[in-house]
Amino acid sequence: MLLENKHVAIVGGGMGGLLLARLLQLHNIKVKVYERDLNADVRVQGSPLDLHEDSGLLAMSKADLLDEFYKNVRPNASKARIVDQNFELKFDEHAIIETSSQEISNSNSDSLQDISKPRPEIDRSNLRTVLLNSLLPENIVWDSHFLSMEKENEGWRLFFNNGKNVYADLVIGADGANSKIRPYINNQKPIYSGITMIEGTIYNAKENAPKLFEFSKGGKVLAFGKEQTIMYGTKGDGSLLFLLSSKIPENWILENNLDFKDNAQIFDWFKKVYQDWSPKWHELFVSNELFFIPRPQYCFPQNQTWETQENITVIGDAAHRMPPFAGKGANLAMLDALELSDFLTNNEFLDLKTALSHFEKRMLERAAEALENTLKNGEQLHAANALEKLLSIFNKTAKS
Numbered sequence: 452m453l454l455e456n457k458h459v460a461i462v463g464g465g466m467g468g469l470l471l472a473r474l475l476q477l478h479n480i481k482v483k484v485y486e487r488d489l490n491a492d493v494r495v496q497g498s499p500l501d502l503h504e505d506s507g508l509l510a511m512s513k514a515d516l517l518d519e520f521y522k523n524v525r526p527n528a529s530k531a532r533i534v535d536q537n538f539e540l541k542f543d544e545h546a547i548i549e550t551s552s553q554e555i556s557n558s559n560s561d562s563l564q565d566i567s568k569p570r571p572e573i574d575r576s577n578l579r580t581v582l583l584n585s586l587l588p589e590n591i592v593w594d595s596h597f598l599s600m601e602k603e604n605e606g607w608r609l610f611f612n613n614g615k616n617v618y619a620d621l622v623i624g625a626d627g628a629n630s631k632i633r634p635y636i637n638n639q640k641p642i643y644s645g646i647t648m649i650e651g652t653i654y655n656a657k658e659n660a661p662k663l664f665e666f667s668k669g670g671k672v673l674a675f676g677k678e679q680t681i682m683y684g685t686k687g688d689g690s691l692l693f694l695l696s697s698k699i700p701e702n703w704i705l706e707n708n709l710d711f712k713d714n715a716q717i718f719d720w721f722k723k724v725y726q727d728w729s730p731k732w733h734e735l736f737v738s739n740e741l742f743f744i745p746r747p748q749y750c751f752p753q754n755q756t757w758e759t760q761e762n763i764t765v766i767g768d769a770a771h772r773m774p775p776f777a778g779k780g781a782n783l784a785m786l787d788a789l790e791l792s793d794f795l796t797n798n799e800f801l802d803l804k805t806a807l808s809h810f811e812k813r814m815l816e817r818a819a820e821a822l823e824n825t826l827k828n829g830e831q832l833h834a835a836n837a838l839e840k841l842l843s844i845f846n847k848t849a850k851s
């Protein structure tokens with residue numbers, strides 16, 4: 452057994468890191484997750500996630516967590532309503548009775564079809580809670596912001612900003628898009644995709660954005676026009692999360708001197724840039740319980756490779772950061788966790804380095820394919836004919 456009497460440190464307790472810890476814990480491996488959040492109650496931001504059969508759901512099943520997952524799924528959350536920029540309803544998935552995901556996956560080969568597949572959707576914070584509850588409390592170490600590490604004996608000594616340090620025989624970076632572990636493996640910088648998203652969250656949306664809240668019917672609303680998109684959906688905590696997405700230069704935030712804490716300024720920017728869109732969209736900006744996060748979208752190079760080391764690797768966004776246009780990032784992180792745990796415990800490899808090398812090869816091939824689909828989707832979702840294209844795909848899916 453490759454990990455017998457070895458200590459494994461997973462840096463980052465997102466979907467990838469927590470699931471990997473759970474899977475290793477099932478094999479009685481000495482594993483700890485070091486997470487920078489102060490505790491489990493720190494509010495987890497972010498859009499809901501739909502899990503895919505061949506990745507996220509498969510991994511949850513192998514972790515023996517599928518029942519817990521389904522207890523937390525929000526049935527209507529994955530249903531979409533498609534509108535144009537004037538808020539005219541063009542397609543309504545709530546009106547469709549039932550579809551078969553198998554038929555749909557065979558129905559055409561367009562990568563955008565992924566968006567139209569019905570998949571169980573869960574709020575990110577609930578998925579995180581399911582994963583956290585599956586871990587022994589001592590296997591997650593909060594308030595551990597990783598700063599650096601240095602080689603020691605066969606492994607690494609890790610240093611955290613709380614002044615503590617620990618030794619680990621194997622380090623796994625699951626610390627997301629701006630990973631501090633990744634530079635110990637690969638120094639290639641991420642590339643700007645050409646698209647920036649602005650994420651807004653409205654708390655208590657029933658009160659603060661009543662018309663938009665009601666229109667969503669607990670699902671998603673997708674709007675396309677003039678090479679711009681608006682997508683929004685409600686979450687189980689009553690908030691509404693929206694994404695404004697358009698093709699803009701990498702440094703436009705700096706050049707425009709935009710302050711994302713100044714909601715009035717962002718509203719003015721919206722009225723200028725989305726000037727052809729109906730004023731019905733203005734309800735997104737009027738509440739005081741609203742905050743923004745700018746999200747310029749980057750990816751690591753599609754053909755990236757690196758030389759495998761024997762006691763360190765990365766998974767999830769730390770390994771293959773990409774924009775969310777195919778909704779695959781979290782699913783890939785979970786599949787990485789599943790495959791890495793399998794390679795580390797299946798006794799098929801003579802040494803750690805060989806196991807990691809096989810894992811990294813497959814992970815990078817998988818990620819390259821996902822990135823290709825993602826970038827293609829990004830182009831199509833921001834094309835002049837995006838609405839027509841999406842409608843044809845959703846209509847085809849609904850009929851199959």
Ligand SMILES: Cc1cc2nc3c(=O)[nH]c(=O)nc-3n(C[C@H](O)[C@H](O)[C@H](O)COP(=O)(O)OP(=O)(O)OC[C@H]3O[C@@H](n4cnc5c(N)ncnc54)[C@H](O)[C@@H]3O)c2cc1C
Binds near residue numbers: 467485488627694775
């Ligand atoms: C708007 C948007 C929508 C998305 N929609 C989808 C979707 O529908 N489906 C999908 O599959 N994916 C989606 N994604 C992508 C998905 O969110 C990511 O791919 C996924 O979260 C990656 O998981 P991860 O575990 O690798 O990293 P993360 O989820 O980013 O977790 C990293 C963890 O590491 C911690 N951390 C970071 N730095 C340190 C440090 N120095 N020390 C200790 N801890 C640290 C963080 O606090 C965090 O808990 C979306 C992304 C965005 C931005």
